[in-house]
Amino acid sequence: MSLGNTRTQKDFARKTQIAASAIALMGTTTTATAQDLTQTLPQEVGTVAPALMAYITDGLFGTVWNAETLSMRDRALVTFAAMVTRGEGAQLGEFTALALDAGVTPAELSETITHLAFYTGWGNATAAAQAMAPVYAARGASADDLPGASPDLLPLNQKAEDARQNMVQNTYGDVSQGVVDYTQEMLFLDLWLRPDLAPRDRSLVTVAGLIAAGQPEQMTFHLNRAMDNGLTQTEAGGMLAHLAFYAGWPRVFSAMPVAKEVFANRAQ
Amino acid sequence: MSLGNTRTQKDFARKTQIAASAIALMGTTTTATAQDLTQTLPQEVGTVAPALMAYITDGLFGTVWNAETLSMRDRALVTFAAMVTRGEGAQLGEFTALALDAGVTPAELSETITHLAFYTGWGNATAAAQAMAPVYAARGASADDLPGASPDLLPLNQKAEDARQNMVQNTYGDVSQGVVDYTQEMLFLDLWLRPDLAPRDRSLVTVAGLIAAGQPEQMTFHLNRAMDNGLTQTEAGGMLAHLAFYAGWPRVFSAMPVAKEVFANRAQ
Amino acid sequence: MSLGNTRTQKDFARKTQIAASAIALMGTTTTATAQDLTQTLPQEVGTVAPALMAYITDGLFGTVWNAETLSMRDRALVTFAAMVTRGEGAQLGEFTALALDAGVTPAELSETITHLAFYTGWGNATAAAQAMAPVYAARGASADDLPGASPDLLPLNQKAEDARQNMVQNTYGDVSQGVVDYTQEMLFLDLWLRPDLAPRDRSLVTVAGLIAAGQPEQMTFHLNRAMDNGLTQTEAGGMLAHLAFYAGWPRVFSAMPVAKEVFANRAQ
Structure with missing residues (x-):
């Protein structure tokens, strides 16, 4: 999909965007990574809807989440x-x-x-x-890690x-x-x-x-x-x-x- | 959770409320009991969210249903x-x-x-x-207990x-x-x-x-x-x-x- | 259920409607048939709610879909x-x-x-x-039958x-x-x-x-x-x-x- 502002920039935009995403992911301050995001994607998506798979991996995971x-x-x-x-x-x-x-x-x-x-x-x-x-x-x-029923309230x-x-x-x-x-x-x-x-x-x-x-x-x-x-x-x-x-x-x-x-x- | 009107009454309110609920349940005219309500509560709730378990058993089952x-x-x-x-x-x-x-x-x-x-x-x-x-x-x-497709209508x-x-x-x-x-x-x-x-x-x-x-x-x-x-x-x-x-x-x-x-x- | 305009026409309407549906299905230009529709109906419906089964087979499948x-x-x-x-x-x-x-x-x-x-x-x-x-x-x-991620756009x-x-x-x-x-x-x-x-x-x-x-x-x-x-x-x-x-x-x-x-x- 296009992530640039015009359709003619599409292929270039995608390539640079993937690279940028990779860098952004490396620089994230949390421990969540592209690998973590990928675990939320059922493999059947790639089988049934390759385009949806691309939107998710490039657009949603690669851009939006970052x-x-x-x-x-x-x-x-x-x-x-x-x-x-x-x-x-x-x-x-x-x-x-x-x-x-x-x-x-x-x-x-x-x-x-x-x-x-x-x-x-x-x-x-x-x-x-x-x-x-x-x-x-x-x-x-x-249970020790979880809040009880009656903590001291704010x-x-x-x-x-x-x-x-x-x-x-x-x-x-x-x-x-x-x-x-x-x-x-x-x-x-x-x-x-x-x-x-x-x-x-x-x-x-x-x-x-x-x-x-x-x-x-x-x-x-x-x-x-x-x-x-x-x-x-x-x-x-x-x-x-x-x-x-x-x-x-x-x-x-x-x-x-x-x-x-x-x-x-x-x-x- | 608090079921009284002020937070300082909390513990007292809960204790009396549980007793009241037990009495209310005994006095109900249907055959549904606290046991029946408990069957609708997945056991994982207690494992993952003890506070939610308390809200459900004390508040929802013990108070609201009665x-x-x-x-x-x-x-x-x-x-x-x-x-x-x-x-x-x-x-x-x-x-x-x-x-x-x-x-x-x-x-x-x-x-x-x-x-x-x-x-x-x-x-x-x-x-x-x-x-x-x-x-x-x-x-x-x-099937004998269930309505058919073409009963006499009201x-x-x-x-x-x-x-x-x-x-x-x-x-x-x-x-x-x-x-x-x-x-x-x-x-x-x-x-x-x-x-x-x-x-x-x-x-x-x-x-x-x-x-x-x-x-x-x-x-x-x-x-x-x-x-x-x-x-x-x-x-x-x-x-x-x-x-x-x-x-x-x-x-x-x-x-x-x-x-x-x-x-x-x-x-x- | 009644598919005629008045309740007294009910039985007659249903009989003619089923016949009409059968004809309509035969004349359809697609390959979907009443059999195809029936596959979407879980068998438990007939066990638990015979009336719902009748609404679905006669009304929804027999009339609405056609x-x-x-x-x-x-x-x-x-x-x-x-x-x-x-x-x-x-x-x-x-x-x-x-x-x-x-x-x-x-x-x-x-x-x-x-x-x-x-x-x-x-x-x-x-x-x-x-x-x-x-x-x-x-x-x-x-995959050969499915759209790729980057087709030529309209x-x-x-x-x-x-x-x-x-x-x-x-x-x-x-x-x-x-x-x-x-x-x-x-x-x-x-x-x-x-x-x-x-x-x-x-x-x-x-x-x-x-x-x-x-x-x-x-x-x-x-x-x-x-x-x-x-x-x-x-x-x-x-x-x-x-x-x-x-x-x-x-x-x-x-x-x-x-x-x-x-x-x-x-x-x-």
Whole structure:
């Protein structure tokens, strides 16, 4: 495929791009390599769709994963979150290994599926656990490496939580008090305060999940929260470009106007 | 996790909540028990994410499933519908067994997947059939227990159907006459009149499917129909809280404004 | 189920409809037959839900697949695209065989998953490749039958592309330059110009994917493009009716207003 700006530059662009990718991979600061990425590619792709194989190895692995907008560690975490959200459990073992190779810890991945259980549904998280277990066993990640049920929680921003809770209670208390109560007790007074996944990463996987699930209408709150928690605009833009591949172009194009509005409002 | 209203009450709340759950389970009028719920939890969850295990056993199984807003039988049916809609066939055998234990009949589950074939797509229903077949065989549910292709249908509300059909024909006849015709002939003159799933339950699984699929824009008609068919506002609110766990929080928060508007319009 | 317009005509309608279907199948110009369709139906459906079995064999296979609005070849391609989009890989082998029997070539299916990798996410395409590989092997479809990575591309409509690119650059360049660049370089200067899937078919699977994924908000551009590329309004309407079964009624009803508006704007 063409990675230059004009079609006549195509062959030249591809050759230089492959060389550049090789260099970029050698220079990466994580332990993930082109070899690690290749493990996520089923061999049948080459048999059935050689062109898709080329797009993946040259374009996705060789270029996108090495773009400077987002670290490879974050890309692996975002990809993992998207795969969990989309229910792609059959392919998740390889992406678990990739995330671990890229520097995500077993504790962080464990917290990620716990978080996504709430944000993308229970079944996705339990299916993820089934895919992850053999990888954890092979890597020797045991219970001692994983967060327990009741860690010391991070400090709560009581004022922000009061405002959030009042808004939700006033809007939806007469629709489903259960939703209002569980949201406060289980999510905002507990899950979000668990220390073994940084708030910035917790927001990152939440936003990735919302994009992958096709729910841009829920993204404004969480993208703002992600940026409050330290995600930069460049990283958010890099995440959108990365997710175009793993969640599909239309999911990202439906999220772009929301991101544009969030960025604009924060710039004021 | 915290189930009390403040974080300092956490440990006390958990202990009393577990005791309360045990009592609630003993007092349930169905045959489903904590043991039945536990069968739906893959053991790998405990290995990979101990915190998620605690959320599920204490929070979801111990508290949510026993909330009085919705019967355990309805919760099992709603959960089954959400799992079918999300294409979670690999986990569906256990939820089939759970639904049967909770008092849903084999005939009702059979009608549920037939109904959801139309409302969430053919492949979901055929995958569900594959997951259900071994459970039915183990339980001795045979063809004699299941609805046939051509039962005597429930009486039609001709006036309401005429109004619906006229609206759809006038709006979409020039877009796709096939959609208009199949909708009337296969859905509203046939599927919805099949007697082996009560109209209230048929609506319940339809709304659960719409929430799980992320289609709140189609929910107004069906939530009104569900309440016309006997679903109470309390039950609808309980279903929303229940589905937060099985379909994910964002799906439910996108459905909440629609439910709020339906409730408000019906209260006038 | 009733396929006539009134319930009293039910039995008569079914008998004549089955006869008509048999005749229609004999007269089809493709090699796909009722036998080919039946291979896509898991036998457990008959065990667990006899009524669903009847809906599928009489209604879906006997009537819908033979409606004149869309060729059987196009129906097989649209169905394949919907199944890929929905991540129904476990059932995709049979639909691959069906598409090949209906006259879709191995090269076209290969291009279809390459295209849908971008439009519905990487994991769907790689899972599809895994399901397709044994069918290709059994049919003797080898690398020689499949498009390579760098074919001679179709001519570009430079003016239209300039307009599209300027719009996207101006709207989203400050949100994610990566999305803007990859969209041009990989999609519109490359993927869409690959010759082994006709632009009309490329648009057909794109629109089918958008409907199946529940993204009507992205459909206006692509349905217009499909019709610019030769898809007729009758075919588009037939696709909507066909997808009601494979993507579920609510997906199609959310797409209908978009189709109505596109049709109306093009008629002016």
